[in-house]
Amino acid sequence: MSIPVAQVIPSSTFSHVGLMVSFMSLMAILCACSFIGVFDMTKQWMRDVDNTLTIEIPAYNTMEQSVLSQRAIKQNAIKIENFLEYDPLVTDIQIKTFTDGESDNDISIPEPVFMTVTLIEDRADQAEERLIRNITDLVPDVVTQTAKDWERDIHNIALSLQTLFGGLLLASFLITIFTISTIIKIQVKAHAQNIELIHLMGAPVGLIAALFKKSITIPVLVGCGIALCLACLSLYVLLALTGLHQNLYLCFMIAIGIVVIFITITRLTTEWTVRKALWNLP
């Protein structure tokens, strides 16, 4: 383009836009990374929740059923899924007692059986759900006690956090679009005479929009650059401190992506606003 930007709008016009976009993109990057971070935080919290559950097999009419169900847990559920650590002493003795019938006292009164199992796999990976599903298939009225309530609380907190971060991320985009389109409208009005003049001299609307885009892109690039540096630095420190640094690379990628989105948003909003504002020129 052979026309210097200053031909239509003084070049200092958009320097404050750079500052605004810088703030907004910094906020957006941190929000997006926090959004991702919440997944890891929840996993961490879930890991801290007691990784055991108790299983109660109700008393049955016949001993055989009780024995079968216990065996089922031990042999099938446990064996198939291979994520149960059980107390072999207790259960084995009980099972032996029922099946071998060595002790008359024990056989006479069928009792409910309690087992405490420790999940080998991570609770966060739905190991518990899978186990309970398997047992229920074999013993429909099995009673389990788990740390599910805690889990629900953690999920609720995670969900609220993610809603918050997602909302802020969306807000930062919307605020940027709104601010830029307002500023462009004002600038088009403020320079209406010069714009009309170069339009009458044969400058197509696309060229005028390009002039605006060019003059707004430079401060926005600077602003985004600063935001990117600040974001990377703070992410590095924060993630390293909290031990969540496995996502550092992903977060850097997100930061770059968001900066690119902001620059694109700026240019598209500018182009669109200028074209709309000049729509009525003959």
Added chain:
Amino acid sequence: MINLAHVGLRYDGGPEILTDINLTLDKGSFHYLTGPSGSGKTSLMKLLFMGLLPTRGDIDFFGERVQNLSRRERAKIRQQIGVIFQDFRLIPHLNLFDNMALPLRLAHMSEHKIQTAVHDMAEWIGLRDYLKSKPAFLSGGQQQRVAIARAVITKPKILLADEPTGSLDDMMGQKIMGLFEELNKSGTAVLIASHNKILMDKFAHPSLRLKAGHLIS
């Protein structure tokens, strides 16, 4: 090049300023446009450089109805029309050089050629030493000379001049009229709105008169 047929113009909702205007500007034509103040000379000029669209009738540019022209085509045609505005319309924050270079830049001329063209032009209108000044630091006559230079620097196919000598002394006025005639000889269609009887007598050309919105030859 430009043809007006039964053209009428009214500013939004107001009375009709121009009524049933029929006019043709051909290659190499030279006309004066006269009429009392407020008769619509500037308004007619606006129709001729597509600053306004007619509210009635047809205007053709190079054989195409103005309403049928795309925005891009209109821009192309506007680049071939030089306009000297009654109120000069220089861009205040640009120096004289950039003001004069504007139409050349819109035409994508190389910066090297622009340098030569603008310096020659500035020399000719006697403002070579002012190229770095902003328009506000110039007298009315000097600003008018810049406005003229900007309009003719591209050697347009059509030149529309609204009171181009209003702020100039006789010497400069004649020099400028000479320039217009020179351009006209090379094919430019010239239309000058003017009150200056002395100059119009000295440089005799057919005259169009606007009276109560009508055009009388």
